[in-house]
Amino acid sequence: xxxRARVLILGGGFAGVxxxxxxxxxxxxxxxxxxxxxxxFQPLLYQVATALLEPTVVGHSLRDLLxxxxxxxxxxxxxxxVDLDACEARFDELAPITYDFxxxxxxxxxxxxxxxxxxxxxxPMYTLPQAVRLKDHLLERWEAADRDPxxxxxxxxxxxxxxxxxxxxxxAGAIAELYRAVFARDYPGxxxxxxxxxxxxxxxxxxSMFKPRLxxxxxxxxxxxxxxxxxxxxxxxxxPTRVTLNTGEELKAHTLIWGAGLQxxxxxxxxxxxxxxxxxxxxxxxxxxxxxPEVYALGDVAEITDARTGQVLPQLxxxxxxxxxxxxxxxxxxxxGKEVKPFRYSDKGTMAMxxxxxxxxxxxxxxxxxxxxxxxxxEAVHLALLPTNEDRAKAxxxxxxxxxxxxxxxxxTIGDE
Amino acid sequence: xxxRARVLILGGGFAGVxxxxxxxxxxxxxxxxxxxxxxxFQPLLYQVATALLEPTVVGHSLRDLLxxxxxxxxxxxxxxxVDLDACEARFDELAPITYDFxxxxxxxxxxxxxxxxxxxxxxPMYTLPQAVRLKDHLLERWEAADRDPxxxxxxxxxxxxxxxxxxxxxxAGAIAELYRAVFARDYPGxxxxxxxxxxxxxxxxxxSMFKPRLxxxxxxxxxxxxxxxxxxxxxxxxxPTRVTLNTGEELKAHTLIWGAGLQxxxxxxxxxxxxxxxxxxxxxxxxxxxxxPEVYALGDVAEITDARTGQVLPQLxxxxxxxxxxxxxxxxxxxxGKEVKPFRYSDKGTMAMxxxxxxxxxxxxxxxxxxxxxxxxxEAVHLALLPTNEDRAKAxxxxxxxxxxxxxxxxxTIGDE
Numbered sequence: 016x017x018x019r020a021r022v023l024i025l026g027g028g029f030a031g032v033x034x035x036x037x038x039x040x041x042x043x044x045x046x047x048x049x050x051x052x053x054x055x056f057q058p059l060l061y062q063v064a065t066a067l068l069e070p071t072v073v074g075h076s077l078r079d080l081l082x083x084x085x086x087x088x089x090x091x092x093x094x095x096x097v098d099l100d101a102c103e104a105r106f107d108e109l110a111p112i113t114y115d116f117x118x119x120x121x122x123x124x125x126x127x128x129x130x131x132x133x134x135x136x137x138x139p140m141y142t143l144p145q146a147v148r149l150k151d152h153l154l155e156r157w158e159a160a161d162r163d164p165x166x167x168x169x170x171x172x173x174x175x176x177x178x179x180x181x182x183x184x185x186x187a188g189a190i191a192e193l194y195r196a197v198f199a200r201d202y203p204g205x206x207x208x209x210x211x212x213x214x215x216x217x218x219x220x221x222x223s224m225f226k227p228r229l230x231x232x233x234x235x236x237x238x239x240x241x242x243x244x245x246x247x248x249x250x251x252x253x254x255p256t257r258v259t260l261n262t263g264e265e266l267k268a269h270t271l272i273w274g275a276g277l278q279x280x281x282x283x284x285x286x287x288x289x290x291x292x293x294x295x296x297x298x299x300x301x302x303x304x305x306x307x308p309e310v311y312a313l314g315d316v317a318e319i320t321d322a323r324t325g326q327v328l329p330q331l332x333x334x335x336x337x338x339x340x341x342x343x344x345x346x347x348x349x350x351x352g353k354e355v356k357p358f359r360y361s362d363k364g365t366m367a368m369x370x371x372x373x374x375x376x377x378x379x380x381x382x383x384x385x386x387x388x389x390x391x392x393x394e395a396v397h398l399a400l401l402p403t404n405e406d407r408a409k410a411x412x413x414x415x416x417x418x419x420x421x422x423x424x425x426x427x428t429i430g431d432e
Numbered sequence: 433x434x435x436r437a438r439v440l441i442l443g444g445g446f447a448g449v450x451x452x453x454x455x456x457x458x459x460x461x462x463x464x465x466x467x468x469x470x471x472x473f474q475p476l477l478y479q480v481a482t483a484l485l486e487p488t489v490v491g492h493s494l495r496d497l498l499x500x501x502x503x504x505x506x507x508x509x510x511x512x513x514v515d516l517d518a519c520e521a522r523f524d525e526l527a528p529i530t531y532d533f534x535x536x537x538x539x540x541x542x543x544x545x546x547x548x549x550x551x552x553x554x555x556p557m558y559t560l561p562q563a564v565r566l567k568d569h570l571l572e573r574w575e576a577a578d579r580d581p582x583x584x585x586x587x588x589x590x591x592x593x594x595x596x597x598x599x600x601x602x603x604a605g606a607i608a609e610l611y612r613a614v615f616a617r618d619y620p621g622x623x624x625x626x627x628x629x630x631x632x633x634x635x636x637x638x639x640s641m642f643k644p645r646l647x648x649x650x651x652x653x654x655x656x657x658x659x660x661x662x663x664x665x666x667x668x669x670x671x672p673t674r675v676t677l678n679t680g681e682e683l684k685a686h687t688l689i690w691g692a693g694l695q696x697x698x699x700x701x702x703x704x705x706x707x708x709x710x711x712x713x714x715x716x717x718x719x720x721x722x723x724x725p726e727v728y729a730l731g732d733v734a735e736i737t738d739a740r741t742g743q744v745l746p747q748l749x750x751x752x753x754x755x756x757x758x759x760x761x762x763x764x765x766x767x768x769g770k771e772v773k774p775f776r777y778s779d780k781g782t783m784a785m786x787x788x789x790x791x792x793x794x795x796x797x798x799x800x801x802x803x804x805x806x807x808x809x810x811e812a813v814h815l816a817l818l819p820t821n822e823d824r825a826k827a828x829x830x831x832x833x834x835x836x837x838x839x840x841x842x843x844x845t846i847g848d849e
Contacts (some may be wrong), residue, residue, distance in 0.1 A: 051844075051845070052571060052575060052843075052844055052845050053844035053845075053846075069486055069488045070846055071486045071841055071842050071844065074844045074846060075841075075844070076618075076841075076843050076844050078618040078619075079618070079839060079841075079843075082617060082618070088621065090575075090578060090579060091575040091578070091579075092579060108576075108579055108580075109579045142849060143846055144846055144847060144848055144849040145849065147846055148848070148849075154469060158469060158507075158508040159525075161507060161508070162507060162508075162509060162525055162526045163525075200499060201493075201495040201496070201499070202495075204505070403841075405829055405830075405833045405839075405841050406841070408829050409826060409829060412822055412825050412826060412829075413822075416822045422496060422822075424488055424492075424493075424496075424820075424822050424823070425488050426469075426493050426495075426496075427468075427469055427470035427488065427491045427492070427493050428468070428469050428470075429470075429487055429491060429560055429561055429564055430561060431561055431565070432559060432561040432562065432565075
């Protein structure tokens with residue numbers, strides 16, 4: 016057995032990978048466990064669901080990401096529980112692992128808020144398999160309509176997207192463009208203009224995190240792309256072919272996409288500590304659990320309060336990644352007996368894509384961008400954040416194909432046989 | 433109803449797509465039906481199975497391929513039968529379609545020759561879902577060994593490949609390189625040198641279609657890549673963890689890849705006409721059935737005899753594509769009342785890849801190439817044959833990544849959830 020301290024990282028998302036990389040030079044054995052063999056670049060999941068990007072750009076081998084880090088090992092296994100007092104995590108198919116430091120970055124799971132039928136029939140957008148499944152489902156609806164066009168009147172092509180945040184808006188915009196630009200050519204015999212894309216938001220407006228100017232820009236840009244926006248509305252039930260709203264209105268739609276509502280991974284319910292809102296773990300300014308200073312909780316599983324503003328930080332990839340890097344550095348310093356500073360989130364701005372030539376960007380200080388300039392900024396930032404040059408090159412190729420010819424190379428259904 | 437003749441093309445492989453494209457200017461309604469929504473570039477399937485290429489390079493949307501052809505429509509459906517006398521094809525989920533001309537390019541299915549356990553446990557390599565499934569299986573074996581290294585002694589990493597033709601040799605070579613170059617780094621804790629890759633061929637030598645010089649080159653190149661070649665041996669039974677040969681020898685191996693043995697799609701058994709060897713349809717020099725001059729049979733479902741040599745043409749993509757183009761042109765000419773010439777296969781050579789820097793090429797007239805020059809020729813030809821520039825660019829990226837850094841970007845398991 017090693018005499019070195021062991022840092023166990025549960026979850027290979029932005030938080031876990033950020034922590035692992037910052038531990039490269041630490042005098043520690045770093046063990047990262049994820050239920051998948053890949054890291055997911057979640058901000059681009061909606062592009063997989065709409066055939067804009069191939070899955071291998073958005074999912075990247077964890078072993079490749081940590082390839083040159085000699086003190087790190089990776090295992091693929093599902094964590095079944097953590098004993099905080101024994102400092103030990105348990106897994107299916109893998110022997111228990113004890114730790115000196117634990118980095119909990121196991122992410123979130125979808126919260127359907129008890130909506131009738133949602134667990135069975137809604138399409139969540141949090142993982143790569145979910146995005147692929149949604150893409151296959153959409154393609155299969157169009158093939159079914161091609162075989163039997165009478166299904167169009169029954170809503171086989173209609174899509175309801177729940178949630179007026181980035182996931183919902185980006186998904187609704189990309190689906191509308193897929194329908195109007197690509198499928199209109201792929202299925203010339205179908206009345207694609209009858210296919211509705213409806214975005215449902217419970218609050219009074221979309222994009223509540225953006226300034227009013229960007230909100231109204233987004234509403235206009237979605238309208239131009241034929242997305243119907245319904246604010247102040249909630250989905251009360253869903254069946255395979257119908258979506259019912261709290262107003263009593265029934266929408267004919269064979270697809271309901273759930274872009275709203277996350278709660279902490281169910282793992283945290285078994286930790287025996289009190290949970291914050293949304294089944295998340297409240298952490299202090301150092302990102303550790305108050306009762307367990309050797310445990311860092313990060314990303315979608317954590318509730319981090321910004322010390323300067325008193326606000327809870329949003330569940331964004333950039334927050335998760337910075338928190339991961341902070342935790343990795345902090346553990347490194349603690350192992351070396353050095354002082355540790357509190358976490359400070361550096362807000363580089365918020366951005367979202369609505370469609371070709373239409374994006375919104377808002378940076379600290381109040382500066383905003385829209386339109387093609389914002390799209391260019393969005394693309395530059397997302398390319399920079401992708402883990403390798405090959406991923407970047409493929410994303411550029413895919414996006415160039417869409418821009419040049421409206422084609423989406425990934426619109427095939429592989430599935431099983 | 434249209435007054436124009438209808439050409440029904442069953443199968444969107446090399447034969448079907450070749451025929452459809454040559455009918456672009458024909459005074460006919462062209463209907464292409466495939467059970468998938470994509471064309472499969474079968475010669476590169478082994479690269480999907482070994483994480484060298486992403487699936488979307490090898491599968492290409494059929495609707496995209498025929499996008500600009502106004503007289504063609506595409507449907508995704510599974511053909512269940514053809515009534516040759518009524519000139520009608522039946523489908524699941526799609527109404528029957530009558531035809532004036534039929535192009536039968538429905539391909540082959542695997543023939544396990546009654547090998548015990550093969551239908552349940554062997555991994556065939558004929559379709560894109562099969563290639564993805566094999567890749568996922570191989571990756572999962574390594575993750576299982578990572579969790580429990582004692583499985584290595586039980587053969588969890590060992591692979592037996594059946595068939596000394598192009599599919600078997602290319603797959604065995606690519607797996608050996610994947611193991612020795614990539615997984616050796618991804619799984620530093622595992623004794624990858626203990627993982628065996630065994631290629632089993634029933635005949636006395638590999639690559640019977642090549643000249644002796646290329647056969648011995650291939651045997652040497654495989655040996656250098658640590659592939660163990662067993663000639664004169666057959667698999668007599670397979671279980672999830674063991675492969676038994678006809679010699680009685682039992683190999684510990686949790687993966688058996690079936691790269692040998694095809695027979696015509698079972699559809700042809702219901703046509704009510706006598707079948708040639710391997711459940712294929714014998715066609716005349718014009719590629720039609722003798723009893724039904726309006727029916728063209730092409731590709732892996734057809735037995736085409738070369739009029740000049742009296743030999744049956746091999747089951748290659750180039751034969752299928754040329755036959756498809758010939759059928760499309762012939763139907764176009766017949767509709768216009770013009771004379772039709774018999775089919776002549778233009779043999780541009782045969783080639784196969786063994787591994788990095790090692791390929792074999794043989795062209796008519798006796799010229800051969802090996803090594804890096806042959807690899808360059810192989811890559812150039814396969815790139816030229818890919819359907820679009822985007823597919824070509826992605827293949828170049830994937831291959832460059834392998835050459836530059838031994839990385840294989842597609843080594844992730846997406847699967848279901």
